[in-house]
Amino acid sequence: MIASGDSHGKFVTKTYPRLMKGAMDAGLCADTCLAVLREEQNDDGGWGYHNESQSRVEPTCWALCALSAAQNRSDYALALSRAQRYLLASQQKEGFWTASPEMKTGNWVTSLACAVLSLHVETQRAALAGLAWLCQDYPLDSSPWRRFLRRLRPNPNTSLHDDSYRGWGWTPQTSSWVEPTAFALLAMQQFPAEHLPVAASRRRMLAVGLLYDRMCPGGGWNCGNPRVYGVDGEPLVLPTCWALLALRMSPEHENKSLSLAWLEAEISKIQSPASLAVATMCLQAYGKASPAGRLNLEDCEELLCKGVHVLAWISLALNAHRVWPARIGGTT
Amino acid sequence: MNIRNRQLIPSFQRPVSRVLIRRAASYQQELGELILESLREFKLPVQDKTVLLKPNLVGLDPLGVMNTHPAVIAATRESFLRLGAARVLVGDGPAMDRDTQAILESVRLREFTGNLMRDFCDLNLDDVEKVILETRASRLKELFLPKTVLGVDFLVSMPKLKTHHWAGVTLSLKNMFGIVPGSCYGWPKNVLHWAGIDRSILDINAAARPDFAIVDGILGMEGNGPIQGTPKAAGLVLFGDDPVAVDATACRVMGLLPEKVTYLARAGTMLGHLDPAKIQQLGESLDSVRTPFAVLPEFRRLVG
16 A cells, blocks of 8 residues: 655545565566556656656656557557656657746756657657757867866866866766766667767767766766876766666677676675666666566555656566567667 | 745745754654654644655665664654644655665664654655746756645754755755655756756755754764765754754854854855844754764855
């Protein structure tokens, strides 16, 4: 049972199926997640991060992505169509999406929206408009002026980034970070090069360079600080997975292998369903063994408290037919 | 006391603040009674109210050196319930790692508090509301802040006693960075760095000033905090009804000059009291608990 509603208002009680530990096969578990996602869709076609919360672009993208991968897609046709309409309606005329309905500036969720809208022919035009905006969105930290200023005031104690690389920031006019850079690369990989804006090729090259530059010394990534004040940064699961997925189509590189080895060693220690689901997808994309069975460990009530996106990630991780963010086995 | 009333009161118009210092040698000792008794000293208006505890959860921390310890969180939550609060939520929006659940598992919060379910709020993912920043200390004109933070009756900032490699110290005011939602601003909340950390701290605390602060100083962190520093035991818990006064006192405990901490110096004019003459000191005397914390070379000027 779950009490839904805002944390201070009236509560409505819903009943969700329990995912029994070890008692449900992967397909059934994924289907259960999808059924709950469909139940949680808001009237406007979007999803909030939690049940009864306002629709936002990110959870809508992940839910749409999970539903798009459903084998029995006809069961979800209406939900898919409503979700697409939500995303199309929330795209701004400049091509970007905002993280929350009232916000006015585009940000990192634009990459996610582009990626999931690329999955359906009828929404690919909107995705390409988003990618055009992304290709014009340069982080401020690596602008020529900033780089010039940094050379005048070097501070070798803080960090050792190569600022000739440029990725993407979480918000415009800030710095490049690993995850938004990875999401932008993943979105661009959904289209053939000839369909992408002219700037895309160079942006991709610089972004791949940035990811390798920001890798932690022992492999893996954190948000993008591999070394601060002389101390090596500790990698984290989610940034490592997104970076590895974004680099999957890039040529072999020793740092990619190093990071993959870090993730393989780390996965047995992962205790949260979100990280476990994304790590599973990542390792499967590289054709590595993954502990998908460990995902049968919690009920939907508890997972919903952690977020609609977590439920979607679990569904995707357990779905052998998913297309994005990565097919199983490493092909696009 | 409702933080939705964001009217700014200049510090000179504020009554004398109260800060209580209590000794607590370890997290294994009985913290419940210590915290309950301490809170009773302040006669807090929490009867039938919704309280939000905002601990400092910055990263995976199996050794319990960088985050507010779950034993302190659990004992505080229990104490507020015993004081008559209708509901006591726990919420934070970690800045560097979006997998908040992984952080909670690493600190074993559930073992101390039980399964909080909907009484834990990941502030990174909460519904948001636009707040116009009246102070304009930074160049930010507005921030989208979690509705839970804006809607509760009583907000408690619960930092760990730490030095910070960019701000000098991270205490109850800096801890409020965690209310800025990552879903809007990212991990890290880089827009605040671009707007100036010191100035952003002022804007955020003016927009959502904590009603109370509890500093976990049982085991703190010195040097390259807030994540990569060195654990430093101070054996203290600080309580206070003015986050500025609490932070100023915590600085003095650490052997640092709060007047030299850029954001605290300004906060002392607009958000609370920095001047010891305006802070009523309760519990242990400052001299008896002073525990010098090491700082990075960039912050030697803070050492008193």
